[in-house]
Amino acid sequence: MEIKLILNGKAVTDHIEADTLLLDFVRAHGCYSVKRGCETSNCGLCTVLMDGKPVLSCSTLAARADGHEITTLEGLQEEAADFVGFIADQGAEQCGFCNPGFVMNTIALLRENPDPTDDEIRQFLAGNLCRCSGYEGQLRGIRNYLDQRGGRHGI
Amino acid sequence: MMTIKNYVRAQSLEEAYTLNQSRRNKIIGGMVWMKMTSLNINTAIDLCDLGLDTIEETDTAFSIGCMATLRQLETHEGLNAYTCGAMKKAVQDIVGVQFRNCATVGGSVYGRFGFSDVLTVLLAMDCSVELYKGGIIPLEKFAAMMKDNDILVRIHIQKTPARFSYEAMRAQRTDFPVLTVAASTLGKLAVGARPMRAMVMPFSGDDIDTIAEQAANTIPTAKNLRGSKEYRTHLVKVLTKRALEGLYGN
Ligand SMILES: Cc1cc2nc3c(=O)[nH]c(=O)nc-3n(C[C@H](O)[C@H](O)[C@H](O)COP(=O)(O)OP(=O)(O)OC[C@H]3O[C@@H](n4cnc5c(N)ncnc54)[C@H](O)[C@@H]3O)c2cc1C
Ligand code: FES
Numbered sequence A: 001m002e003i004k005l006i007l008n009g010k011a012v013t014d015h016i017e018a019d020t021l022l023l024d025f026v027r028a029h030g031c032y033s034v035k036r037g038c039e040t041s042n043c044g045l046c047t048v049l050m051d052g053k054p055v056l057s058c059s060t061l062a063a064r065a066d067g068h069e070i071t072t073l074e075g076l077q078e079e080a081a082d083f084v085g086f087i088a089d090q091g092a093e094q095c096g097f098c099n100p101g102f103v104m105n106t107i108a109l110l111r112e113n114p115d116p117t118d119d120e121i122r123q124f125l126a127g128n129l130c131r132c133s134g135y136e137g138q139l140r141g142i143r144n145y146l147d148q149r150g151g152r153h154g155i
Numbered sequence B: 001m002m003t004i005k006n007y008v009r010a011q012s013l014e015e016a017y018t019l020n021q022s023r024r025n026k027i028i029g030g031m032v033w034m035k036m037t038s039l040n041i042n043t044a045i046d047l048c049d050l051g052l053d054t055i056e057e058t059d060t061a062f063s064i065g066c067m068a069t070l071r072q073l074e075t076h077e078g079l080n081a082y083t084c085g086a087m088k089k090a091v092q093d094i095v096g097v098q099f100r101n102c103a104t105v106g107g108s109v110y111g112r113f114g115f116s117d118v119l120t121v122l123l124a125m126d127c128s129v130e131l132y133k134g135g136i137i138p139l140e141k142f143a144a145m146m147k148d149n150d151i152l153v154r155i156h157i158q159k160t161p162a163r164f165s166y167e168a169m170r171a172q173r174t175d176f177p178v179l180t181v182a183a184s185t186l187g188k189l190a191v192g193a194r195p196m197r198a199m200v201m202p203f204s205g206d207d208i209d210t211i212a213e214q215a216a217n218t219i220p221t222a223k224n225l226r227g228s229k230e231y232r233t234h235l236v237k238v239l240t241k242r243a244l245e246g247l248y249g250n
């Protein structure tokens, strides 16, 4: 079957199988930041934005994305550049495998809630698993980023 | 691994219903649950073109389309104002935001999963299910029914004046719950993750200890890898107390 969608701002038309996952579709179109982690909807590694909302591409059919706008980290480099350095400064990336999923979901969080408390950050990122760190580094990195831009210093 | 041969975006409920009469065809909601199965599906029936992804609120009721997501339940102001935040509390620990943007109300209620937070919280409300062929039936009846090939179109919640509270025990924040309890001043105590399907125990009065004792004595529980039968029965008592304290204050 044929689908048409907008991937990182560009119109894409392609033939797919009925059960092609959005994860495989975006990777086939060069978006290698999107990773296959658990494939059971638990880890958040495969997060993409569909019409601006973070969804799990491992559990979404590419066919469902027909007519929609999909954004991956490849299309959000500028927005991500603002804060990824703060996360790296905390040594939060060890193997780094979970990082694209974290960054995607942090972008979604900050769009929805530009000045989150620490608990709101924990709550929003609860579906992003990291096998190396204890999550504190990511939290400190995001907190430092928010603080330097004048946030309310967590609660 | 689940496989799908054909994908159809139904253009009417009649088309979806007709397709769904074949055992090898399946409605897909958020697909997060189905994805973990090894079903070989002939035709996946997608309801996403039917405008069933909204939560509508009137002075007297909420009407929730089957394709509305758990995240919509979590963030809907009217729904959370009416349920005293119980709706948000019930779904906010289901995996993560991205997951809740995928999982649908229709798939969650149709599935009648033994572990369901969603079914538990809705059972404490004045709630009914609209089926395409089966019409509107009380959720409590639907929760106990065998699965068939009908389509769950909407969930209706009457805004009967009441207070609500919700409690769940999880071994870890985003894990499946070990036990779930929802209570309302409508005299409904719903207990889920028993680990069988959620059920309702009607209650009257506000003697918290007596109601909690009665719940522990009458609500059947069983063991699974998340907890023993005895532990769950203990949790029925503790979470019922907490839920009722949430309703009536200490
Ligand atoms: C890893 C994981 C963890 C989870 N943790 C929890 C938890 O802690 N608490 C909790 O409450 N839930 C939990 N769930 C369940 C989840 O919240 C959803 O209830 C579940 O995924 C079903 O929703 P869905 O939209 O994905 O349905 P699908 O997987 O798409 O469908 C489920 C079933 O419903 C049928 N169906 C879907 N829509 C309709 C319809 N409109 N009419 C008729 N039939 C329909 C499908 O054919 C299928 O048989 C978890 C699921 C997973 C995968
Ligand atoms: S790969 Fe999608 S949630 Fe883990």
Ligand code: FES
Binding pocket: A092, A093, A094, A095, A096, A097, A098, A099, A129, A130, A131, A132, A133
């Ligand atoms: S840094 Fe290795 S999984 Fe997160």
